[in-house]
Each structure stands twice: as C-alpha cells, then as structure tokens.
Amino acid sequence: MSDAQSDKLAFPILIGDIGGTNARFSVLIDAESEPENFPTVQTADFATIDEAIEAVVLKAVSKKPKSAILAIAGPIDGDEIDLTNCDWVVRPKKMISELGFDEVAVLNDFEAQALAVASLTHEDREPIGTLTEATDASRVVLGPGTGLGVAGLVHARNTWFPVPGEGGHVDIGPRSERDLQVFPHLRTIEGRVSAEEIISGRGLVNIYQAVCKADGLEPILKTPPEVTEQGLSGENSQAAETIDLFVGYLGRLAGDLALIFMARGGIFLGGGISPKIIDALRKPRFRAEFEDKAPHTELMKTIPTFVVTHPQAALAGLSSFARTPQSYGISLDGRHWQR
Structure with a gap:
C-alpha cells in the first residue's frame, strides 16, 4: 500500500462503480478523452469482481488499463473490502497480481456520487x-x-x-x-x-x-x-x-x-x-x-x-477526479495499493 497519494493515477484508468446489484465500468485512456463505457454488469452473474472485470472489460479493450479506481458500496477497511449488499469482496493486491494493474485505488460509492454532484452541470x-x-x-x-x-x-x-x-x-x-x-x-x-x-x-x-x-x-x-x-x-x-x-x-x-x-x-x-x-x-x-x-x-x-x-453519475464523478485530482480534497491514504 502506498504511503502517500500521488498526484495522478497512471492512464489508461479503469473506472468502476460497484453497487449491491449493478456494477458499471468505463476506461479513461487519458485526461482529455471521453470515457469508453461497457455494458452494466449484474453482480449476481459473476462470482467475483475480478471475473466481471476480466470478462466485460479486459477482454474487450484494445489498450489495457494501467490503473483502476473503484467506488465500492461499503466501508473501506483493510485490503479485503466487503460490499454491503452483495457477496463480492474487493482485493486490490490480488487485482494487481492477477489482473495486471500497476495500482488500484478504492473510494466509497457515495464519495463518487459526491464527486459527481461537484462536477455535473444543470443538464444532469x-x-x-x-x-x-x-x-x-x-x-x-x-x-x-x-x-x-x-x-x-x-x-x-x-x-x-x-x-x-x-x-x-x-x-x-x-x-x-x-x-x-x-x-x-x-x-x-x-x-x-x-x-x-x-x-x-x-x-x-x-x-x-x-x-x-x-x-x-x-x-x-x-x-x-x-x-x-x-x-x-x-x-x-x-x-x-x-x-x-x-x-x-x-x-x-x-x-x-x-x-x-x-x-x-x-x-x-x-x-x-x-x-x-x-x-x-x-x-x-x-x-x-x-x-x-x-x-x-x-x-x-x-x-x-x-x-x-445523469445515467452514469458515479463514473462521471470518478472520471473528473481521475483527470484533475488536485481539484478535490481527497486523500487516498490507506486505500491506494501499488505494485
């Protein structure tokens, strides 16, 4: 786990909004691009989040993400993070070793919603x-x-x-x-x-x-x-x-x-x-x-x-943070894992 927050996660970045019923993913190639969205995943359809990411995202992208930032429906305590309303457990170290990410950051799902509220326009x-x-x-x-x-x-x-x-x-x-x-x-x-x-x-x-x-x-x-x-x-x-x-x-x-x-x-x-x-x-x-x-x-x-x-509010909020982390007072201390 990192001791301090770096200014930016390395692009491309996998962005995930993981709820009790649905999981939504996108990939942000760089700070200027629009996110590439993927089909919404029913959490009940996959035994683990790793399997869902592998099947829905990693097998479909042309450029493999170097980083992942995930918003999780549940309290973040340690490196085995249980979701409140489904059986998935997020294990960032395992994601790094088995899915090939260089770093993984985890936020609370409504922290991501708050980021969206800060960044969305009146049209949303x-x-x-x-x-x-x-x-x-x-x-x-x-x-x-x-x-x-x-x-x-x-x-x-x-x-x-x-x-x-x-x-x-x-x-x-x-x-x-x-x-x-x-x-x-x-x-x-x-x-x-x-x-x-x-x-x-x-x-x-x-x-x-x-x-x-x-x-x-x-x-x-x-x-x-x-x-x-x-x-x-x-x-x-x-x-x-x-x-x-x-x-x-x-x-x-x-x-x-x-x-x-x-x-x-x-x-x-x-x-x-x-x-x-x-x-x-x-x-x-x-x-x-x-x-x-x-x-x-x-x-x-x-x-x-x-x-x-906005149909993908949390993903939009996370994308805004990934592009300009300096605009938000967020510390990743204790929830940022690196290879």
Whole structure:
C-alpha cells in the first residue's frame, strides 16, 4: 500500500462503480478523452469482481488499463473490502497480481456520487421545487437503491471535499397518525427502523407490507418494481400510499441532512430509485416534509433539491477526479495499493 497519494493515477484508468446489484465500468485512456463505457454488469452473474472485470472489460479493450479506481458500496477497511449488499469482496493486491494493474485505488460509492454532484452541470439534474440553482456551497447527496447511500460535499478554498459516511443507517421514527399505524408492522434491525430499511428498494416492499398489515390486508406484491409500477399507476391503492410515504420519509431525511451539513448548495437525490419516481417527487409532499423543520422552516425554503438524472453519475464523478485530482480534497491514504 502506498504511503502517500500521488498526484495522478497512471492512464489508461479503469473506472468502476460497484453497487449491491449493478456494477458499471468505463476506461479513461487519458485526461482529455471521453470515457469508453461497457455494458452494466449484474453482480449476481459473476462470482467475483475480478471475473466481471476480466470478462466485460479486459477482454474487450484494445489498450489495457494501467490503473483502476473503484467506488465500492461499503466501508473501506483493510485490503479485503466487503460490499454491503452483495457477496463480492474487493482485493486490490490480488487485482494487481492477477489482473495486471500497476495500482488500484478504492473510494466509497457515495464519495463518487459526491464527486459527481461537484462536477455535473444543470443538464444532469432536475430541480424539485421552485429553486433551480445550485451554489458553490456545502451539498449532500443521498440515493435510495439497493441500499441507501449518503455523502456530504464541503466547498472551501476553491476545493470540493467529499465526506463519505454511513448516514443511510440513521434511525427513522414515526411522526404522523398514519405513521403510528404503519410503523409497528415494519421489519426492523435489532428493534430499530433504520433509514435504509424503508428508503431503499427493499424499503418499498417493507412499507407496502406494513401498509397492508395496518389495513388488515394480505400483501400481494412481492418486489420493488411491482410496488413502484402499481404505486405510480395507482393500480394498487396500498402501493400508491407506499410511494407517497416513501417520498415523505425521503423528504424528512433529506431535510435532516440539509440541517446537519447546512447544505445551502443543495440536496441531490441519486441512486437508482429517485429518477424512476421523479413525478412523485415533484408533488408537494417531498418539499413539504423537507421544509417542515421548525424552528428552521424559513431556512429550509432557501435550500434547493435536485434529482440527479445523469445515467452514469458515479463514473462521471470518478472520471473528473481521475483527470484533475488536485481539484478535490481527497486523500487516498490507506486505500491506494501499488505494485
């Protein structure tokens, strides 16, 4: 492992966004070129990340990458990095010895999302509410998908500093009368309702099943896509209420994080679910829950909220870092391995 961060990783660079369900890869030949993208990988289709990289990327590129920078859905601790929501384990030393890389760097997946939030233009985001501009001030990105990722982004001295964390695992509690009816039926983790258990793909199913139980009905929908589709269409009334509650809980958490980071630069909703439910997010409930933070309601009205619509946001953020690492306050100490 390197003792200090070098200015740049050696090109060409393999860039990877590794989530619990999907893995996305691109190769950046040099600092001026556009990334070469590869088909999205289903993590369940390969036993290891190394096999996926070999099959999907290394056998297809004309110029073999010298470096790899990977964004991983899970905490980085040591040189065997477990993903939170799938069975893959990232072993940088093994990648260097067996896949032929000279160096491998690993970031948190929502650190990469934060990099994207710093670098993407207004064309890659959709405002939710009346505020449409994002200033160069502290921001937060959170994204419901397989799990719930959260990261902060602090702007100081003309530099963006991503602040990765595990904010998706904070507690969520009931506030409304309907919450008090639904919450007793939610699945919990050791007795508590964490945000990820209701603001994620499995969270949609968790809420839906709890709504059905609160109404004395037998749940008939089994998967997040079923709940989402029938909820957005209104075909199933319990699924429709699930989408409404999901949007409300996402708004509450987004507001909490905005206060924690004093995120005057905006809150950015990434992940796989937010773009799919953007019509529901445009309805009044999200901003109403977001702003309902007395005694700071007026302050909350001044903070913009956006949905990130770039289809490869994390890869774009990592590419920006790979091109100009000096623009970001990121230390690779402890997560940069070299041959």
